[in-house]
């Protein structure tokens with residue numbers, strides 16, 4: 001193997017000496033050796049060097065193609081395969097509302113129809129394209145991701161499409177159904193505690209010489225938020241809503257919708273629904289990114305810390321949602337729509353009902369869109385299991401009555417035993 005880049009900036013006697021040095025280097029490398037003092041490759045990789053300058057690094061040429069391989073043919077092929085995937089906007093379901101809310105609409109964007117079963121299909125596609133275009137993926141290195149499940153399943157799907165090994169670092173409490181889906185797609189699973197999955201994924205990637213995809217950092221910037229073919233473009237063109245309501249895991253979906261709205265001049269405002277024990281709500285309320293919390297029981301949303309993709313200024317309103325209310329809404333609305341959604345969909349639906357029926361409700365009616373993130377099939381042993389709910393001491397029945405009554409009459413009557421958390425007047429979250 002020869003030296004691929006030749007020395008430049010040569011002149012006079014220096015050039016002759018440098019040429020001799022370069023020839024010696026080429027000879028050594030051709031014989032399979034490394035150049036003394038010039039091998040700068042890390043972790044056992046040798047890097048070929050021509051040290052031809054007389055003043056420090058001036059004129060120094062290094063061949064770092066081992067460290068920064070440009071496998072353009074492979075990258076182009078991966079990108080082509082991803083871009084060739086069929087594209088079709090996902091459907092909207094509409095929930096019937098009571099006469100009292102005449103003029104209002106509640107639409108549910110069904111993202112469970114993606115081949116990998118959730119809105120994270122779009123994120124995984126964006127993360128892979130971003131990583132390929134940035135030169136972060138190489139042919140024989142695995143992709144590693146930290147995920148409570150949905151993103152892992154979607155990234156496993158794309159890894160399989162591209163023939164890349166995939167390792168998911170998942171919280172130990174993740175449902176068996178989600179773990180099985182990753183395994184079925186050829187992925188490997190490493191379990192860690194919820195708060196440490198990102199650190200663990202980073203160290204796994206280092207140890208395996210792979211790439212840590214890092215959805216929590218890159219979700220907000222990997223999405224093509226200017227494009228009409230993202231979830232934001234589809235929603236705003238299908239419905240032109242007054243409010244978009246959804247929980248946050250990375251915060252990437254909320255951020256890209258808010259950006260697209262600003263970019264295209266839409267009026268929609270963004271409400272994030274946050275489950276119990278999540279750091280997002282107190283962090284946003286107090287503009288404090290250092291807040292920590294215990295971590296949520298609603299898979300996919302509510303994090304123990306404020307993740308980098310959760311962008312405070314793009315969120316107009318937040319609603320804290322008791323876990324029992326998420327489960328109740330998931331079940332009641334699911335029955336009325338003839339579907340079985342997952343828990344995070346229940347959290348978003350609860351927020352959508354509050355926005356429609358709350359004290360600040362639009363007299364002339366409002367259109368609210370939320371997302372059916374994934375199907376309840378992934379949660380048969382948790383949110384759809386009465387034993388699991390008993391073990392977790394989640395009694396959703398009082399909330400079920402509240403939601404049923406609201407959908408029948410338009411009146412919001414919270415369970416008698418429940419007190420709305422105090423929200424000082426005049427604050428943004430109290431709109």
Ligand SMILES: Cc1ncc(COP(=O)(O)O)c(C=O)c1O
Nearest residue numbers: 150248249250251253300344373
């Ligand atoms: C099931 C589910 N719902 C909702 C979300 C939240 O989406 P985002 O990460 O865009 O905030 C996630 C994120 O992981 C999820 O897995």
